[in-house]
Amino acid sequence: MRTFTAVIEKCPETGLFVGFVPGFPGAHSQGDTLDELNYNLKEVIEMILENGEPELEGEFVGTQNVMVA
Numbered sequence: 001m002r003t004f005t006a007v008i009e010k011c012p013e014t015g016l017f018v019g020f021v022p023g024f025p026g027a028h029s030q031g032d033t034l035d036e037l038n039y040n041l042k043e044v045i046e047m048i049l050e051n052g053e054p055e056l057e058g059e060f061v062g063t064q065n066v067m068v069a
Contacts, residue, residue, distance in 0.1 A: 005060045006041055008034070021045065023058030 004027070006019040011030075017037040020028035029044050031037030048054055 004041075004045060007060075008037065022060045023056045024048070025054060025057060 004021045004024065006021050006027075008017055008019040010017055016030045016032060017034055018028070018030045019037050019041050021041070024045070026048055027041065027045050029037060029040035031040050
């Protein structure tokens with residue numbers, strides 16, 4: 001069992017949740033709900049991994065708050 005971290009945003013125009021795995025080429029999807037998005041991302045990642053281990057382009061580190069005046 002492997003775990004991947006996805007970045008999730010909500011599109012203001014469509015209301016859809018959009019997610020991607022940073023540094024993982026092709027690992028992105030969308031859904032009407034967070035559960036649907038999670039299911040869709042899982043399917044996409046499984047399909048990508050069927051073709052072998054992808055070469056990751058980066059590694060998720062975290063988020064950071066930036067304060068501006």
